Amino acid sequence: MEQTANRIGIYVFSGTGNTLKCAKALETALTEQGVPVRLHEIADGSETVTERDLVLCYPVYGFNMPRILKTFCRNLAIGGNVWFLKTSGEPLHLNDNSSAQMIRILKKKGYRIKGEFHYIMPYNMVFRHTDELASLMWQTAKERIPDAAKKIAAGEETPVVAPLSAKFVSALYRIEHWFYPRNGRLFRVDPKKCVHCQKCVKNCPTKNITYADGKFRFGKHCIGCVRCSFRCPTGAIHIGLIDFMRVNGPYDFTRDPASAVPGRFLKASYERYFADRRD
Numbered sequence: 001m002e003q004t005a006n007r008i009g010i011y012v013f014s015g016t017g018n019t020l021k022c023a024k025a026l027e028t029a030l031t032e033q034g035v036p037v038r039l040h041e042i043a044d045g046s047e048t049v050t051e052r053d054l055v056l057c058y059p060v061y062g063f064n065m066p067r068i069l070k071t072f073c074r075n076l077a078i079g080g081n082v083w084f085l086k087t088s089g090e091p092l093h094l095n096d097n098s099s100a101q102m103i104r105i106l107k108k109k110g111y112r113i114k115g116e117f118h119y120i121m122p123y124n125m126v127f128r129h130t131d132e133l134a135s136l137m138w139q140t141a142k143e144r145i146p147d148a149a150k151k152i153a154a155g156e157e158t159p160v161v162a163p164l165s166a167k168f169v170s171a172l173y174r175i176e177h178w179f180y181p182r183n184g185r186l187f188r189v190d191p192k193k194c195v196h197c198q199k200c201v202k203n204c205p206t207k208n209i210t211y212a213d214g215k216f217r218f219g220k221h222c223i224g225c226v227r228c229s230f231r232c233p234t235g236a237i238h239i240g241l242i243d244f245m246r247v248n249g250p251y252d253f254t255r256d257p258a259s260a261v262p263g264r265f266l267k268a269s270y271e272r273y274f275a276d277r278r279d
């Protein structure tokens with residue numbers, strides 16, 4: 001097996017691309033710092049990991065991590081250093097406990113938790129941010145990620161702490177891990193809108209969508225990543241009980257960030273985040 005003791009492995013799960021963008025920026029920044037690094041995408045959580053030191057990257061789902069990250073952590077064998085990079089749509093401390101379940105698993109395996117980096121990226125669920133705000137989020141993340149790379153390169157350790165409110169809310173929302181596979185069975189394709197491109201079938205990370213005899217079938221392995229509905233070119237996929245929160249189609253991250261104006265929703269929190277302080 002290839003010797004990778006000194007290389008850092010960046011392992012990414014990203015439903016709709018935000019976290020992958022940030023992870024790639026971290027890979028570039030670490031390389032510029034002279035740190036040997038390789039980025040791998042997590043497909044189903046059973047990936048073979050050869051590096052001792054890891055950066056685990058994920059989007060926050062219901063104030064927790066996606067279930068697939070838990071599977072990934074359970075399958076890890078050897079203990080080294082671990083950092084987390086996470087993205088979320090809200091700049092709130094209520095998201096601060098999202099790594100807790102992974103931290104418990106990793107500590108038992110002898111991993112040392114070195115820190116967590118949190119970037120706000122546009123919602124792929126709940127409602128659509130403007131492209132200008134999405135561009136400002138991306139610009140802000142790109143400006144801050146080199147600082148994370150410096151801390152990783154220096155082996156700096158920052159405790160991952162969460163207020164009681166975040167612990168309470170994340171414990172409450174763990175029910176979403178139970179909800180997504182059940183809600184996934186309620187997904188439907190609008191035959192009037194579908195152009196049969198098969199993107200949804202090919203891209204589902206859990207291979208939960210099948211197409212036969214002109215019909216789509218949604219199985220019981222949905223993790224709620226919304227990749228299928230977000231990337232559907234015609235917005236043909238209804239996502240069950242949470243369809244009222246569906247966001248369809250990629251953001252244009254090339255708009256002028258200077259013209260971004262946070263909406264009324266959590267306005268002060270977004271402004272504080274962009275000014276380098278959070279709620």
Ligand SMILES: Cc1cc2nc3c(=O)[nH]c(=O)nc-3n(C[C@H](O)[C@H](O)[C@H](O)COP(=O)(O)O)c2cc1C
Binds near residue numbers: 013014088120224
């Ligand atoms: C099922 C689901 C639950 C989410 N829950 C939260 C949440 O609790 N807090 C938050 O700030 N954002 C939440 N989001 C928004 C995502 O974390 C955010 O858009 C993220 O950047 C998406 O990353 P990705 O493109 O890598 O999948 C949620 C998104 C989805 C699909």
Ligand code: SF4
Binds near residue numbers: 198201232233235
């Ligand atoms: S991605 Fe949308 S248009 Fe393409 S096959 Fe799936 S539902 Fe139909």
Ligand code: SF4
Binds near residue numbers: 184208221228229
């Ligand atoms: S069915 Fe859609 S939301 Fe569910 S895991 Fe697959 S791509 Fe993600």
